Amino acid sequence: MSQLARLLIAFLAAFCYVTTAKYVPGISYIDDVQLSYNNGTWQCDRITCKARAHGCKITIRNNPNNESELIRSSACYTKEGVSMRQLSQTQRMLKPKTVNIDVDSYVGAQSVYTSAYSLSWQEVKGTIAAEDWPNAQKDTRASMKAVDESHG
Numbered sequence: 001m002s003q004l005a006r007l008l009i010a011f012l013a014a015f016c017y018v019t020t021a022k023y024v025p026g027i028s029y030i031d032d033v034q035l036s037y038n039n040g041t042w043q044c045d046r047i048t049c050k051a052r053a054h055g056c057k058i059t060i061r062n063n064p065n066n067e068s069e070l071i072r073s074s075a076c077y078t079k080e081g082v083s084m085r086q087l088s089q090t091q092r093m094l095k096p097k098t099v100n101i102d103v104d105s106y107v108g109a110q111s112v113y114t115s116a117y118s119l120s121w122q123e124v125k126g127t128i129a130a131e132d133w134p135n136a137q138k139d140t141r142a143s144m145k146a147v148d149e150s151h152g
């Protein structure tokens with residue numbers, strides 16, 4: 001738990017308006033994102049990096065040209081901050097939502113990040129140590145569930 005104790009999780013739930021539409025439980029856009037570091041190998045979402053990879057950056061944001069799509073990108077970088085390998089893909093959203101996910105992880109990182117969610121919005125920003133990633137996903141889901149249930 002000592003690692004967890006260093007986590008800073010600020011959870012904000014903002015409700016701009018209450019809709020009368022049928023409620024659909026939220027999707028966490030970090031749920032299927034892979035982030036791990038083992039024995040010199042990074043799993044940086046959908047790319048794997050070995051050798052000189054020092055860190056991994058993952059972003060998921062709305063496609064400015066299409067509100068139904070997200071642009072999901074990941075990149076490994078060297079100690080000097082030079083990008084080594086990267087991948088950018090578009091992903092369809094079932095229900096348009098504002099998504100801003102910007103995660104940085106590197107060897108020896110300490111987790112300091114914020115996670116926020118509302119019915120129309122999800123944001124996860126900051127540095128997350130690879131070993132804390134499963135907990136970041138779990139905590140995000142738990143926070144979402146609390147918001148979802150208050151609207152149930």
Ligand SMILES: *[C@@H]1O[C@H](CO)[C@@H](O)[C@H](O)[C@H]1NC(C)=O
Binds near residue numbers: 039
């Ligand atoms: C770790 O990586 C090294 C070098 O690639 C390899 O020789 C070794 O078998 C790996 N160890 C484990 C436990 O995967």
Ligand SMILES: *[C@@H]1O[C@H](CO)[C@@H](O)[C@H](O)[C@H]1NC(C)=O
Binds near residue numbers: 066069092
């Ligand atoms: C927006 O993205 C959706 C899902 O990928 C696609 O079906 C639709 O044709 C796109 N719309 C435009 C205007 O490109």
